Amino acid sequence: MTILFVLVPVALVLVAIALVGFGWATRGGQFDDLETPALRALRDDTDAPRDRPAPPANHSIGRAPSKS
Amino acid sequence: MASTVAEPAVAAAACAHCGLPVPTGEFDPGTDQQFCCHGCRTAWDVIHEIGLSAYYGTEDRRGAPVRPSGRGYDEFDHPAFQRLYARDGTGGLKEIDLYLDGVHCASCVWLVERVPLVVPGAVSAELDVPRSLARIRWDPSRTTLAAIARFLDQLGYPARAFRGGRADELRRAEDRRMLIRIGVAGALAINVMTVALALYAGWFGAMEASYVRYFRWVSLLLSVPAIVWPGRVFFTSAWGALRARRLHMDVPIALALGAGFLRGAVNTIADTGPIYFDGVVTLIFLLLVGRFLQQRAQRAAADSAELLHALTPATARLVTGDQVSEVPVEGLTPDAIVEVRAGDTVPTDGIVVSGRSNLDLSVLTGESRPIAIGPEEAVYAGTVNLGSALKIRVTEAGETTRLGRILRELEAGMRRRAPVVHTADRLAGFFVAAVMVLAAATWLIGRRIDPTNALDNAIALLIVTCPCALALATPLAMTVAVGRAAKSGILIRGGDALEVLSRPGKLLLDKTGTLTEGRLALLQWTGDDASRSEVLALERHSNHPIARAFETAWADQREVVPEQVEQILGGGLLGVVNGRSLVVGSPRFVLARAADPDRLAATLPDHLTPVLVARDGRIVAAAGFGDPIRPDAAPALRELERRGWTVGILSGDAPSVVAATAEALGVPAARARGGATPEEKLGVVEEELTRGPVAMVGDGVNDAPAIGRASVGIGVRGGAEACLAAADVFLASPGLAPLVALVRGAERTMTVIRRNIAISLGYNVLGAVLAMTGKIDPLIAAIMMPASSLTVILISWRSRSFEAPR
Incomplete structure (x- = not known):
């Protein structure tokens, strides 16, 4: 059982590595928003959209002012 | 603003974009696709034109009509604007966080993040759904921010700059720090527990002394970082409480952690007696989890500047x-x-x-x-x-501006609000004092009887009675309840609301948009039914809310084309239909153009807005308009009264209208107040607060100060942003039935919390007795401590506080 004197420190080193990884992921913001990535995965990109110019300036879609 | 919404009358077809029923007025038999409004039609056209029709492939789409603002967004390209909100990214790119209205589904994420494929020069778009923020990166040499904003607007996501960047960044950094602390404490706790398990197992069998010593030293080494890093939170908090001369739940926690750790360290070095490391480290982990849950649920005070920005x-x-x-x-x-x-x-x-x-x-x-x-x-x-x-x-x-002042008052009111004292916190005070007295007694008295074990018994008492389950009892039950409630469309910010709502008090409701539907509708019609299609012929040429209410009510009338129409602002409509002159409008306007005296207008009750119809100079019909009461309002109020709530109406609408609504809902006239300005509403709530807890339900900015000040503020669907920012609870499904579900759920949640507290106190009393009599050894302590927490977790998880509404 003397192997324990080696295996326990090895296990602890592994834990330390996992913790460093966790800290890196957290600081990188991977746990900030747990909702959107799940939604993002629901749709896949099958069709590539065609090119289209940006909408022109002052493109008005609002209700037309009444005449009276 | 709901009064500007044309309500669909007949579900003839579903809108091809948003899936809502298409009003007959918008129905076009010539095409396959029907749209409920112009905004949806535009969005549909745009989405097809750019080849993103896959958007329509899934069920999960926004179920709300597109209402583009049609703005030019020219100010987005203003240098001052970009200096304030945009950041310089790498490679000459710019970056900005935009707040988008109306993003809440998987398809919204998909559509918004396709922006770079459609607007050349837009480099990336990333959406954060819970916060409604889109991070846009663009190349200023190829496109403008205004062009991107106009595109998002067309799809029904009006954008505005996000101002709360700094506060948000700070909060996020704190969240991350807390999460890392929990991660570290958790990893250490699991390993210390594993080692402890080996030691306990060795207790029964024969374990060589060298291994026992080795494991004890490993535990010590693992506990040191747990105490100095994640555990430091409790020591600083306890020290702060002591300096302020207050007794805080963190005081005995810090004492237990410190004493347990030091005694364990001394015993490890001396190679005798119990070590408490497993208990100490697990305690840190569980307490941090409880604290994180509570902290995350806390509501942020509304920022008046941010709200003003949103409303104007x-x-x-x-x-x-x-x-x-x-x-x-x-x-x-x-x-x-x-x-x-x-x-x-x-x-x-x-x-x-x-x-x-x-x-x-x-x-x-x-x-x-x-x-x-x-x-x-x-x-x-x-x-x-x-x-x-x-x-x-x-x-x-x-x-x-008046609006700016109202919003400032809202912010001030929310700060003035007394914090809710949780049942668990109230108990913790007594509990803390009792544990300290008992621990001191165990040590002082025990020293005379059994000098060798007195100190260990006192430490065992501190650890085994640590308010771990007590600290977890409230946040866990609340978190589970808030999560379940969100699934049934009740969004709760902070558990405080549940605590207050579990005991009946005074419930004040706004009228417009809360008890009523918040739109103008034709409620009464007296007179010649044959004139309906003629009236409608004229009204189709007006965009006045009255005209829209006529169209909604009579969507099934056949269409008549008028020969002549004229609209007189502030009066009504004049015209010629089927060869006869027709006047529709306010009584004053119509009577001035009619020969006979007013008979029909007198048949309308006071609280309705009257409209008269005259044909060839003779009054033939009278119509009364008002805001229809929600069908589920009366049963909901009955149910709340049965549960002990005192229901009152607090509205800014005309007193006669409020009185009529109160009568229809069976609310005593004394408890219905009309004509209240936002400032007066706030005053009424403050006055009621001196008598007990007040819940305020509303939907408008005029309710926001009162909602922010009330013990619990509840916003209803369709409410203004200021109101939602002030509210603790937001009812996302229409009507008042969710209000009943909320109150019922709050009561059930508090039952679960009380049960949790009882169980954890039971464990603690048992543990205290065992520790004081010296019966406790590390094995029993190690089993009892997590067992009480585990029981509390299981009970909270299995609780049925919010079930899907019937």
Whole structure:
């Protein structure tokens, strides 16, 4: 059982590595928003959209002012 | 603002974009696709044109009509704007966080993040759904931010700059730090526990002394980082409480952690006696989890500047000479002349210089009827121009407007609010004192009886009675309840609301949009039914709310084309239909053009807005308009009263209208108050607060100060943003039935919490007795401590506090 004197420190080193990884992921913001990535995965990109110019300036879609 | 929404009358077809029923007025038999409104049609066209029709492939789409603002977003390209909100990214790119209205589903994420494929020059778009923020990166040499914003607007996601960046960044950094602490404490706790398990197992069998010593030293080494890093939170908090001479739950926690760790360390070095490391480290982990849950649920106080930004337009049409230019509202000074077109939101407080129109003041007053306005009359920022263009002279802009002042009051009210004392916290005070006295007694008395074990017994008492389960009892049950409630459309911010709602008190409800549907509808019609299609023929040519209510009510009438139509602002409509002259409008307007005296108008009750119809100079019909009461309002109020709540109505609408609504709902007239300004509503809530807890339910900005000040503020579906920011609870499904579900759920949640507290106290009493009599050894302590927490976790998880509404 003397192997324990080696295996326990090895296990602890592994834990330390996992913790460093966790800290890196957290600081990188991977746990900030747990909702959107799940939604993002629901749709896949099958069709590539065609090119289209940006909408022109002052493109008005609002209700037309009444005449009276 | 709900009064501007044309309600679909007949579900003839579903809108091809948003899936809502198409009103018959919009039904076009010539095409396959039907749309409920112009906005949806535009969005549908755009999505197909750019080849993103896959958007329509899934079930999970937004179920709300597209209402583009149609704004030019020119201010987004203003250098001052970009200096304030945009950041410089790598490679000459720019980056900004935009707040988007109306993003909440998987398809929204998909559509918004396709922006770079459609607008050349947009590099990336990333959406954060819970916070409604889109991070846009673009190349300023190839496109403008305004072009991107216009594209998002067309799809029904009006954008505005996100101002709360700094506060948000700080909060996020704190969240991350806390999460890392929990991660570290958790990893250490699991390993210390594993080692402890080996030691306990060795207890029964024979374990060589060298291994025992080895494991004890490993535990010590693992506990040191747990105490100095994640555990430091408790020591600093306890020290702060002691310096302020208060007894806090953290005081015995810090004492238990410190004493347990030091005694364990001494025992490890001396190689005798119990070590408490497993208990100490697990305690740190579980307590941090409880604290994180509580902290995350806490509501942020509303920021009045941010809200003002959301409720008033960012730009105004400044009139200089005969030129009209779009300028940022921040640049407006008093006495400037501003043009407000039909459908626009008034940007500042001011006096009308020229033009006549109808204004929707509901944002300020809660008044459901549009108000006629003319020269020399005052208008306020945030109100909506329903009729025709007005020119106004600016008197106040920005934070000094009436709206700005109301929002400041909301912010101040929320800060004044007394924090809710949780049942667990109240108990913790007694509990802490009792444990300290008992521990001291165990040590002092025990020293005389059994000097060798007295100190260990006292430490065992501190650890085994640690309020771990007590600290977890409330946040866990609340977190589970809040999560379940969100699934059934009740969004709760902070568990405080549940604590307050579990005991009946005074419930004040706003009328417009809360008890009623918040739109104008035809409620009464007396007279000649044959004139309906003729009236409708004229009304189709007006966009007045009354005209829309006629169209909604009579969607099944056959269409008649009038020979002649004329609209008189502030009066009504004149015209010729089927060869006969027809006048529809306010009684004064119609009577001035009719031969016979008014008989029919007298048949209408006071609280309805009257409209008369005259054909060839003879009055043939009278119509009464009002805001219809929600069908589920009366049963909901009955149920709440049965549960002990005192229900009252607090509205800004005319007293006669409020009285009629109260009567219809069976609320005593003494408890229905009308004509209250936002300031008066706040006053009523403050007065009621002196007598007990107050829950306020509302939907408008005029309710926001009262909602922010009340013990619990509840916003209902369709409410204004200011109101939602002030509210603790938001009911996302329409009607008042969710309010009953909320109250019932709050009661059940508190039952679960009380059960949790009882169990954890039971464990603690048992543990204290065992420890004081010296019966406890590390094995029993190690089993009892996590067992009580585990019981509490299981009970909270299995609780059925919020079930899906029937």
